[in-house]
Amino acid sequence: MSAASIQPPKRLLFGPGPTQVEARVYEALGKPVVGHLDPYYFEVMGEVRRLLRHVFGTANECTFPISGTGSAGMETAVANFVEPGSKFAVFANGFFCDRLTEMGKRQGAQVVRLEKPWGETFTADEAAEFLRRERPQVAAFVHAETSTGALQDPKAITSAAREIDALVIADTVTSLGANAVNIDENGIDIAYSCSQKGLSCPPGLAPFTASARALERLARRQSPMVEWYLDLRLLLDYYDGKKYHHTASSSILYGLRESLKSIEEEGLPNRVERHIENHLALVLGLEALGLTMHVKEGQRIPNLNTPQVPAGVDDAKVRKYLLDRHGIEIAGGFGPLAGRIFRIGLMGPLSNESCVNLFLGAIEEALAA
Amino acid sequence: MSAASIQPPKRLLFGPGPTQVEARVYEALGKPVVGHLDPYYFEVMGEVRRLLRHVFGTANECTFPISGTGSAGMETAVANFVEPGSKFAVFANGFFCDRLTEMGKRQGAQVVRLEKPWGETFTADEAAEFLRRERPQVAAFVHAETSTGALQDPKAITSAAREIDALVIADTVTSLGANAVNIDENGIDIAYSCSQKGLSCPPGLAPFTASARALERLARRQSPMVEWYLDLRLLLDYYDGKKYHHTASSSILYGLRESLKSIEEEGLPNRVERHIENHLALVLGLEALGLTMHVKEGQRIPNLNTPQVPAGVDDAKVRKYLLDRHGIEIAGGFGPLAGRIFRIGLMGPLSNESCVNLFLGAIEEALAA
Numbered sequence: 239m240s241a242a243s244i245q246p247p248k249r250l251l252f253g254p255g256p257t258q259v260e261a262r263v264y265e266a267l268g269k270p271v272v273g274h275l276d277p278y279y280f281e282v283m284g285e286v287r288r289l290l291r292h293v294f295g296t297a298n299e300c301t302f303p304i305s306g307t308g309s310a311g312m313e314t315a316v317a318n319f320v321e322p323g324s325k326f327a328v329f330a331n332g333f334f335c336d337r338l339t340e341m342g343k344r345q346g347a348q349v350v351r352l353e354k355p356w357g358e359t360f361t362a363d364e365a366a367e368f369l370r371r372e373r374p375q376v377a378a379f380v381h382a383e384t385s386t387g388a389l390q391d392p393k394a395i396t397s398a399a400r401e402i403d404a405l406v407i408a409d410t411v412t413s414l415g416a417n418a419v420n421i422d423e424n425g426i427d428i429a430y431s432c433s434q435k436g437l438s439c440p441p442g443l444a445p446f447t448a449s450a451r452a453l454e455r456l457a458r459r460q461s462p463m464v465e466w467y468l469d470l471r472l473l474l475d476y477y478d479g480k481k482y483h484h485t486a487s488s489s490i491l492y493g494l495r496e497s498l499k500s501i502e503e504e505g506l507p508n509r510v511e512r513h514i515e516n517h518l519a520l521v522l523g524l525e526a527l528g529l530t531m532h533v534k535e536g537q538r539i540p541n542l543n544t545p546q547v548p549a550g551v552d553d554a555k556v557r558k559y560l561l562d563r564h565g566i567e568i569a570g571g572f573g574p575l576a577g578r579i580f581r582i583g584l585m586g587p588l589s590n591e592s593c594v595n596l597f598l599g600a601i602e603e604a605l606a607a
Numbered sequence: 608m609s610a611a612s613i614q615p616p617k618r619l620l621f622g623p624g625p626t627q628v629e630a631r632v633y634e635a636l637g638k639p640v641v642g643h644l645d646p647y648y649f650e651v652m653g654e655v656r657r658l659l660r661h662v663f664g665t666a667n668e669c670t671f672p673i674s675g676t677g678s679a680g681m682e683t684a685v686a687n688f689v690e691p692g693s694k695f696a697v698f699a700n701g702f703f704c705d706r707l708t709e710m711g712k713r714q715g716a717q718v719v720r721l722e723k724p725w726g727e728t729f730t731a732d733e734a735a736e737f738l739r740r741e742r743p744q745v746a747a748f749v750h751a752e753t754s755t756g757a758l759q760d761p762k763a764i765t766s767a768a769r770e771i772d773a774l775v776i777a778d779t780v781t782s783l784g785a786n787a788v789n790i791d792e793n794g795i796d797i798a799y800s801c802s803q804k805g806l807s808c809p810p811g812l813a814p815f816t817a818s819a820r821a822l823e824r825l826a827r828r829q830s831p832m833v834e835w836y837l838d839l840r841l842l843l844d845y846y847d848g849k850k851y852h853h854t855a856s857s858s859i860l861y862g863l864r865e866s867l868k869s870i871e872e873e874g875l876p877n878r879v880e881r882h883i884e885n886h887l888a889l890v891l892g893l894e895a896l897g898l899t900m901h902v903k904e905g906q907r908i909p910n911l912n913t914p915q916v917p918a919g920v921d922d923a924k925v926r927k928y929l930l931d932r933h934g935i936e937i938a939g940g941f942g943p944l945a946g947r948i949f950r951i952g953l954m955g956p957l958s959n960e961s962c963v964n965l966f967l968g969a970i971e972e973a974l975a976a
Contacts, residue, residue, distance in 0.1 A: 242634035243868060244651070244861050249641050255854060256640050264637035265611035267858060271625050271809050272618050273936050282613070305811070306675045306836060309853040313836045341835050432854065440640050440858035442674070442811055464833040466710050467675060467682045482941075484678040485624060485801065489636060489809035490859065492613050499612060567642050572851075 249561075251583065252597055253569045254384045254412065254542055256434035256441055258587045259497075263439055266496035272488050279488055280479065282495055287477075289498035293414055293437070293506060294429060294447050296421040300470075302477045303433070303443035303494060305486050308411040310468060311430025311444030313341055315407045318470040319428055319452060320376050322346030322461050327374035327404070329365070329395060332356050333385035333573055334409055338378045350374060356574050357386040357544070359394075359537050366398035376405045382413035384435075385573065387533045387544030387581065389413070396425035405452055411435060414445060415501060416513045416541040416585045427452040433490070436541055438586030439497040442490040513540045516589045520582070523598040527605065532579045541585035544571070546578060551605060553577050559604040566600055620952065621929075621966055622936045623753045623781065623911055625803035625810050627956045628866075632808055635865035641857050648857055649848065651864055656846075658867035662783055662806070662875060663798065663816050665790040669839075671846045672802070672812035672863060674855050677780040679837060680799025680813030682710055684776045687839040688797055688821060689745050690830050691715030696743035696773070698734070698764060701725050702754035702942055703778055707747045719743060725943050726755040726913070728763075728906050735767035745774045751782035753804075754942065756902045756913030756950065758782070765794035774821055780804060783814060784870060785882045785910040785954045796821040802859070805910055807955030808866040811859040866955075882909045885958045889951070892967040896974065901948045910954040913940070915947060920974060922946050928973040935969055 251258045272278050283302070291301045304310050316338060320326045326347040328339050331354040342349040352368040354360060360379070369377060377399045382389050392408060399406045405427040410419045414429075415436030421429055427449045434441040448456075448470070456470060463469045467484070476483035501509055517540035521531060529545035531538065538544075547553040553570045557580075560566040571579035584594070620627045641647050652671070660670045673679050685707065689695045695716040697708050700723040711718040721737040723729060729748070738746060746768045751758050761777060768775045774796040779788045783798075784805030790798055796818045803810040817825075817839070825839060832838045836853070845852035870878055886909035890900060898914040900907065907913075916922040922939045926949075929935040940948040953963070 240631055240869075242631045242638065242861075242865050244635050244638055244865055246638045246641055246651075246857070246861065247647055248639045249645065251640065251642065253642055256642055256857070259640050262609055262611045264639075266613045267636040268633035269611065269613055269615045270617045270633075271620065271628050271803075272615055273620065273622055273625055274810075275938075276618065276930075276936065278616055282615075306679065307853045307855070310675065310836045313834075317833075337835075344831065344833050344835055346833075434640075434854060434856075441643075441854045441856035442859055462713065464686075464713050464715075465682075466706075466713055467679045467837070484676045485803060485810045486676070487803075487810035487859075488615070488625070489862075490811055490856075492611075492615065493858075496611050496613055500609075561645075567645065569644075 248565060250564065250566045250588070252588060253567045254435070254581045254583050255432065257438060257583050257585050259438060259440055260500060260587050262500065263493050263496045266492040267440070267489055269492050274485050282488070282491055283477065286491060286495050286498060289502060290445050293498065293501060294421045294445070295419055295423060296447050298421070298447045298449055300453060300474060301447040303491070304446050304468065305484060306444055307441050308430065308432030308444050311432065311446050312337065312409065314446055314468040314470060315428045315430050316341040317345060317463065317465045317468055318456055319405055319407065320345045320347045321459060324376065325350060325372060325374040327369060327372050327377040329360050329379040330354070331358055331386065331388065332380060332383035334380045334383060334411070338409070357388050357532050359388050359390045362394040362397060365395045369398045369402055369404065373402050374404050376407060378407040378409070380409040381419060382417065382539040382542065384412045384542060386575065387539050387542050388537050389539045392424035392426060400425055405455060412539060412542055416509070418510050421447060433494050436585055437494065437497050439493050443494050513585065513589050516584055516591065516594055517541065517543065519591065519594045520584055523594065527598070527602055541583060541589065543582040543584060544579045547580060548605070553580060556604045559607050560600055564600045566597065617934060619933065619935045619957070621957060622938045623804070623950045623952050624801065626807060626952050626954050628807060628809060629869060629956050631869065632862050632865045635861040636809070636858055638861050643854050651857070651860055652846065655860060655864050655867060658871060659814050662867065662870060663790045663814070664788055664792060665816050667790070667816045667818055669822055669843060670816040672860070673815050673837065674853060675813055676810050677799065677801030677813050680801065680815050681706065681778065683815055683837040683839060684797045684799050685710040686714060686832065686834045686837055687825055688774055688776065689714045689716045690828060693745065694719060694741060694743040696738060696741050696746040698729050698748040699723070700727055700755065700757065701749060701752035703749045703752060703780070707778070726757050726901050728757050728759045731763040731766060734764045738767040738771055738773065742771050743773050745776060747776040749778040750788060751786065751908040751911065753781045753911060755944065756908050756911050757906055758908045761793035761795055769794055774824060781908060781911055785878070787879050790816060802863050805954055806863065806866050808862050812863050882954065882958050885953055885960065885963055886910065886912065888960065888963045889953055889966070892963065896971055910952060910958065912951040912953060913948045916949060917974070922949060925973045928976050929969055933969045935966070
């Protein structure tokens with residue numbers, strides 16, 4: 239038996255995702271494949287569903303990983319719950335809100351948007367005024383906007399949405415696993431995420447959850463679904479073992495199970511606290527280097543830091559220096575923030591004091607180079 | 608760093624898929640993740656695209672893995688190329704033809720079907736008569752029908768389709784990697800597959816290819832696309848490095864690259880020949896046990912064998928015995944073939960003399976138990 243001939247470089251993934259993966263998760267990926275009808279597969283899937291409920295902070299029975307990336311999770315939310323001809327409200331303050339808008343339009347919905355500059359968030363008053371005026375059937379917001387670094391308070395949106403009986407979709411792609419998303423306590427009806435950010439697993443699965451209230455709404459849906467692969471009713475039957483749909487991958491599932499298990503062992507509250515502490519240390523260090531954070535204090539995503547690029551500095555050069563000299567990946571801004579911010583992930587195995595110091599040393603060097 | 612706590616059983620995957628995975632592929636899955644914008648990611652993706660062209664037997668520039676399972680590949684083919692209001696012809700002789708039908712209807716197409724019993728295939732005359740009469744814009748057939756074990760001659764369908772200028776979609780989910788699919792020589796316009804059957808990789812990616820002729824047709828498409836995740840025009844821009852779409856998984860890509868590399872090293876013609884030889888040996892052995900093959904000689908899929916369940920035998924009991932006593936997974940029939948056939952995969956690392964003998968010994972025991 240010959241050995242693997244592929245030899246990827248070892249990166250330190252300080253970008254917005256994919257992020258660093260623990261050795262035990264890598265080991266799990268290479269464990270023997272079982273079929274999607276094997277009793278062991280159902281055992282692992284059951285465990286993953288239980289552990290996902292834990293990190294989502296929900297009792298929703300409908301909680302499972304979609305066989306695709308975070309964007310497939312977003313499309314599952316929009317395609318199933320936003321009907322043609324309905325009104326869909328999007329809180330628009332970054333790139334992924336624009337994607338939600340695009341998907342809503344493709345479904346034939348009337349999309350209304352409340353706009354804010356990239357990096358700002360919405361207050362309860364702003365949300366209430368907008369939702370009372372528009373009275374949409376569904377509203378969507380991005381909990382942690384990867385493109386800007388801003389963290390939205392979910393309750394600012396869900397309270398007003400509940401008042402007008404709108405379903406709320408939350409994008410928790412960057413927040414899940416590193417932040418307390420508290421789906422049930424926050425009154426979120428539908429949420430999706432990805433495996434490769436706060437959950438510290440490679441990409442390939444999109445954790446998804448929907449409340450009983452959302453499923454009741456889905457049962458009353460009038461329009462036929464165009465999508466087949468992301469049809470939630472077919473997926474529910476499949477994950478409940480009733481009817482074949484697609485061949486889910488045991489390999490990626492093993493990886494996700496292992497990373498969720500690692501989170502459970504650390505304890506979710508400890509993990510959330512660890513991310514906040516190291517985020518604060520990183521911000522202090524960045525400010526000591528003369529950098530200014532793009533997002534106001536109190537509205538920052540702990541696991542995705544967005545300092546502004548100092549005047550006169552070419553952000554692409556800094557990123558290339560970090561990658562070439564230190565094997566460190568970070569990301570730049572895009573859209574209205576292109577060239578204006580760095581996007582620095584500090585999550586999972588990298589969220590600790592020595593990685594903060596290592597990173598600060600490297601970026602100091604890169605900025606001076 | 609703690610070790611992985613997940614300990615899956617070691618199965619011998621003699622089912623229709625997922626199938627046995629080589630050690631080098633497992634090893635590749637656990638190699639360090641890189642970002643989807645890392646120069647190394649593009650290098651591996653370029654190599655995978657080249658190797659996929661090789662196994663598909665095509666020069667199509669548009670050849671890449673979709674971030675989903677084989678069913679996502681099917682939906683990419685149907686959603687992009689079958690327009691609302693158009694006529695879509697399906698050669699219907701098994702389960703996956705019914706799925707193509709369902710997806711075509713969801714797209715708003717008029718679906719016309721030529722029906723045959725499960726396990727039979729279509730002749731050139733039958734196909735020509737049907738296509739000349741119906742004159743569809745797109746026709747679809749399943750090359751290797753996993754639900755029945757029947758292998759369709761592609762040219763029987765593509766010749767007549769070309770005559771009426773219809774695009775042809777081929778489902779190569781079970782055939783790719785273990786059979787010569789010869790996309791270009793066979794005149795197939797669009798094909799999709801999965802990673803976990805003839806390619807001997809875990810599930811998670813759907814190899815996809817489309818001809819220049821198909822892409823010209825797509826460029827003239829009148830109706831807007833509802834699907835976003837599987838929108839081929841967005842995917843083309845993404846895989847050509849022009850515009851971000853989703854975060855493709857380097858881990859699964861490493862696995863696919865490794866299995867494709869293994870196929871290249873063996874040589875595709877050698878691999879195809881190996882699958883035929885061991886298939887013939889297995890069939891001889893099954894017939895010596897008194898079993899009758901469901902599909903006529905000359906129309907059988909070499910890597911998926913479907914003997915009939917002997918009268919008086921409970922197929923579920925046989926399958927349970929094989930799994931419990933030997934860790935061997937095979938599948939039963941479903942739909943009109945439920946309880947009537949076994950579905951026995953013989954592919955990749957299991958397609959060799961000793962595995963044929965091991966399997967024959969185990970099933971002889973199971974049938975007698």
